[in-house]
Amino acid sequence: MAAPIDLDDVVRFEREERARFVRRALVCTSTACVTAGALPVRDRLTAALDEAERTDIGVVSTGCPGLCSRGPLVRVEDRAEQTTIYTHVDTEGAGAIADEHLLGGQPTDGATTMPPDLPFFARQERVVLETAGRIDPERLEDYVGEGGYHALAKVITLMEPAEVVDAITRSGLRGRGGAGYPTGRKWALLAEAEADTKYVVANGDEGDPGAYMDRTIMDSDPHRVIEGLAIAAYATGATKGFVYVRAEYPLAIERMERAIRAAKRAKLIGRNVLGSSFAFDLDVRVGAGAFVCGEETALMASIEGRRGLPVLRPPYPTEKGLWGQPTMINNVETLANVPAIIARGPDWFASLGTESSPGTKVFALAGSVADTGLIEVPMGISLREIVFDMAGGIPNGRTFKAAQTGGPSGGCIPAQYLDTPVDYEHLRDLGSMMGSGGLVVMDDSVSMPEVARFYLAFCRDESCGKCVPCRVGTEKMHAFLDRICEGTGRRRDLQHLESLARTVRATSLCGLGQSAPNPVFSTLEHFRDEYEALLVDLEEPDAGNRSEEVAHEPA
Amino acid sequence: MSPREPRATVPVTIDGQEVDAVEGETILSLARRVGVPIPTLCYLDGLSVHGGCRLCSVEVDGDPRLRLACATPVWQDMDIRTSTWDLQEHRRRIIELLFAEGNHICATCVSSGACELQDLAATNRVDHIHYELSYADEGVDASHPKYVLDRDRCVKCTRCVRVCAEVEGASVWEIAERGGGSRLVAEMDVPWGEASSCTWCGKCVLVCPTGALSFKGRGVGEMRHDAEVVAFLSRARNEGEWVNRTDEEVPS
Ligand SMILES: Cc1cc2nc3c(=O)[nH]c(=O)nc-3n(C[C@H](O)[C@H](O)[C@H](O)COP(=O)(O)O)c2cc1C
Numbered sequence: 001m002a003a004p005i006d007l008d009d010v011v012r013f014e015r016e017e018r019a020r021f022v023r024r025a026l027v028c029t030s031t032a033c034v035t036a037g038a039l040p041v042r043d044r045l046t047a048a049l050d051e052a053e054r055t056d057i058g059v060v061s062t063g064c065p066g067l068c069s070r071g072p073l074v075r076v077e078d079r080a081e082q083t084t085i086y087t088h089v090d091t092e093g094a095g096a097i098a099d100e101h102l103l104g105g106q107p108t109d110g111a112t113t114m115p116p117d118l119p120f121f122a123r124q125e126r127v128v129l130e131t132a133g134r135i136d137p138e139r140l141e142d143y144v145g146e147g148g149y150h151a152l153a154k155v156i157t158l159m160e161p162a163e164v165v166d167a168i169t170r171s172g173l174r175g176r177g178g179a180g181y182p183t184g185r186k187w188a189l190l191a192e193a194e195a196d197t198k199y200v201v202a203n204g205d206e207g208d209p210g211a212y213m214d215r216t217i218m219d220s221d222p223h224r225v226i227e228g229l230a231i232a233a234y235a236t237g238a239t240k241g242f243v244y245v246r247a248e249y250p251l252a253i254e255r256m257e258r259a260i261r262a263a264k265r266a267k268l269i270g271r272n273v274l275g276s277s278f279a280f281d282l283d284v285r286v287g288a289g290a291f292v293c294g295e296e297t298a299l300m301a302s303i304e305g306r307r308g309l310p311v312l313r314p315p316y317p318t319e320k321g322l323w324g325q326p327t328m329i330n331n332v333e334t335l336a337n338v339p340a341i342i343a344r345g346p347d348w349f350a351s352l353g354t355e356s357s358p359g360t361k362v363f364a365l366a367g368s369v370a371d372t373g374l375i376e377v378p379m380g381i382s383l384r385e386i387v388f389d390m391a392g393g394i395p396n397g398r399t400f401k402a403a404q405t406g407g408p409s410g411g412c413i414p415a416q417y418l419d420t421p422v423d424y425e426h427l428r429d430l431g432s433m434m435g436s437g438g439l440v441v442m443d444d445s446v447s448m449p450e451v452a453r454f455y456l457a458f459c460r461d462e463s464c465g466k467c468v469p470c471r472v473g474t475e476k477m478h479a480f481l482d483r484i485c486e487g488t489g490r491r492r493d494l495q496h497l498e499s500l501a502r503t504v505r506a507t508s509l510c511g512l513g514q515s516a517p518n519p520v521f522s523t524l525e526h527f528r529d530e531y532e533a534l535l536v537d538l539e540e541p542d543a544g545n546r547s548e549e550v551a552h553e554p555a
Numbered sequence: 556m557s558p559r560e561p562r563a564t565v566p567v568t569i570d571g572q573e574v575d576a577v578e579g580e581t582i583l584s585l586a587r588r589v590g591v592p593i594p595t596l597c598y599l600d601g602l603s604v605h606g607g608c609r610l611c612s613v614e615v616d617g618d619p620r621l622r623l624a625c626a627t628p629v630w631q632d633m634d635i636r637t638s639t640w641d642l643q644e645h646r647r648r649i650i651e652l653l654f655a656e657g658n659h660i661c662a663t664c665v666s667s668g669a670c671e672l673q674d675l676a677a678t679n680r681v682d683h684i685h686y687e688l689s690y691a692d693e694g695v696d697a698s699h700p701k702y703v704l705d706r707d708r709c710v711k712c713t714r715c716v717r718v719c720a721e722v723e724g725a726s727v728w729e730i731a732e733r734g735g736g737s738r739l740v741a742e743m744d745v746p747w748g749e750a751s752s753c754t755w756c757g758k759c760v761l762v763c764p765t766g767a768l769s770f771k772g773r774g775v776g777e778m779r780h781d782a783e784v785v786a787f788l789s790r791a792r793n794e795g796e797w798v799n800r801t802d803e804e805v806p807s
Pocket residue numbers: 174175176177178179180181183203204205206207208291292293294295296297329330331332334335436510511512
């Protein structure tokens with residue numbers, strides 16, 4: 001049996017190795033850049049170096065640095081801490097970068113580059129994405145070289161499980177999967193549960209349209225998720241874990257699986273982790289891509305090989321989860337925060353962000369902004385800073401109309417709230433929610449009833465069909481929106497839409513149905529005049545039309 | 556614990572009435588015992604709880620969420636309201652949604668006069684459907700020699716699925732697909748008559764709340780279901796009592 005990995009040895013070796021290079025080209029090979037043609041770019045760079053027989057210049061395939069709209073991205077690091085970021089690189093451009101910059105030592109003339117102090121990067125606070133985009137996600141040593149797995153080693157050698165739970169509780173970390181439940185409290189529940197087998201699960205289903213934070217974490221820094229899970233297992237007494245990834249994320253699946261194999265070989269998971277008595281077995285489970293399978297009870301059914309339908313809670317997963325055993329489900333981003341909290345301490349983490357929402361949040365920026373991509377910002381930052389300072393504002397001479405957060409469960413935030421701090425409570429008070437971190441910016445050309453219709457169609461299509469209000473209610477709400485958007489809706493259609501939305505919210509079984517009306521409520525709250533303008537009978541409703549409300553006085 | 560042994564009671568308020576509830580029983584069981592009507596559709600005595608129709612939703616004081624009467628055990632000093640105006644409205648809308656989803660044309664239905672959906676509409680005073688009708692068009696599966704399935708009348712309560720799996724042990728039925736497209740299928744979506752696992756016991760037909768499952772050859776209004784057979788069977792199995800017990804015992 002091989003000995004466990006010596007982390008400090010690896011760090012030393014990686015440092016020496018790094019020092020050997022005069023220059024390195026970091027090529028993003030995350031999903032967006034690969035789609036834009038990053039692999040031929042990387043191969044072109046490698047070929048040029050091979051031809052020149054230069055082994056002191058490196059080409060590294062990295063994960064995602066975030067500025068996806070300008071990919072493929074190539075970052076050239078000269079030894080003197082000097083970095084040039086080339087954007088929209090094609091193979092021809094790669095040839096020029098290889099010849100002039102990598103081999104010639106001079107930044108390539110005429111290529112599109114990015115100022116190093118671009119606010120898109122400068123304003124970020126990277127905890128979860130600390131090493132994403134800087135390391136090769138397919139090399140365990142790269143992660144270890146940046147301090148990876150040291151937190152796991154620390155908890156195993158220096159901390160009691162209860163101390164780990166306590167550290168997470170004190171950090172104030174809250175679930176990044178949507179609801180913001182205090183993570184430490186969840187860990188404590190699993191730790192208290194008594195059973196022979198307990199499970200921890202990383203939820204990487206990420207079904208919200210437009211969201212790809214978790215995908216990026218998994219394909220750009222898979223070991224961070226593994227380390228977070230292993231620490232969670234140690235703290236709670238779990239011995240078996242799963243990373244649940246949707247099938248639409250082939251690169252994330254491949255890299256998670258590869259990383260798990262590497263971690264097993266290095267004895268960072270498996271039996272006798274790092275030579276201790278702690279054992280933790282980990283596997284990837286691939287989901288078939290239903291949005292509802294991100295809901296924790298449906299997710300567990302899916303892992304067990306059953307139909308992914310939500311079931312009634314209680315019992316909660318920490319009481320009765322996978323195969324009847326106590327189980328804890330944490331979002332991928334939640335877990336990716338854990339190594340840093342352990343390494344740098346809960347007080348450091350609690351000092352980031354706001355008092356009630358400490359830490360950072362990764363957002364997937366999309367829509368009408370100059371730069372789209374992934375950003376990690378401290379909680380409490382204002383929408384205005386994100387949209388106008390970091391993302392470069394609204395292009396094409398248009399103006400800001402609304403920001404949609406929280407995906408199909410969230411809502412639209414209008415311009416007058418641009419200065420609201422972005423955290424769980426403030427977004428909820430505005431009728432939206434943090435959700436998993438999708439942020440779609442809309443300009444004044446967008447019709448808000450259309451937006452509501454779009455998200456409602458998503459929920460209708462993704463409803464599992466188990467309960468009546470969601471299965472049929474979303475369909476009928478959509479029918480009312482169809483009429484309104486197409487200009488044939490009457491006032492009573494709007495009234496029925498609203499009353500039905502209340503019933504769907506109040507009576508649906510799981511979060512999908514309960515929150516499906518949110519886009520309707522929030523657009524009605526902030527943009528009711530747009531609905532009104534589409535109605536064909538604008539006069540005041542007469543009492544006769546409101547039969548549903550008045551015809552049945554309570555007996 | 557033997558079923559005869561009296562169980563501890565807890566004080567509970569239901570619609571303003573102070574009653575003694577049996578510890579661990581559901582709100583629904585309590586309500587039925589003390590004569591408070593709560594509408595149900597997917598729930599059936601003797602089967603596992605499904606929680607899909609949502610008709611039994613009730614308000615519990617201090618709880619921001621509605622609770623399902625069929626699934627929620629009572630707790631001490633619980634204050635339950637079963638027929639607030641909001642609840643009545645929610646129920647009416649859910650019933651309307653069911654009518655809009657399927658083809659529930661009572662005048663042509665085998666189960667008219669003995670249909671739980673029809674009864675729900677009457678008792679909850681649904682006299683108009685405000686939602687766009689779906690005009691379901693799944694067609695009729697009459698391939699079984701004894702029974703007929705009309706999917707357009709199915710409310711997806713899964714009683715048939717559960718009775719077949721849990722009582723008969725045959726597991727012929729399952730719901731396939733999802734959302735509005737979900738449909739009741741026999742085995743791997745074969746015509747019922749070709750489902751070799753079907754034992755022809757007919758329990759699914761007996762528990763169906765609507766005219767979706769019926770005995771072959773019944774005309775309009777001629778179908779009679781007998782959903783209580785399940786409670787009878789489960790009592791016989793679990794308590795060894797081969798009796799129809801219509802009035803539950805009140806705990807001493
Ligand atoms: C319809 C629905 C979809 C969900 N999808 C996800 C998802 O894709 N990823 C996720 O982490 N949580 C999702 N959740 C939330 C999970 O149920 C669960 O609360 C979460 O994974 C817990 O992790 P956290 O405490 O770290 O946030 C979803 C919930 C609902 C109701």
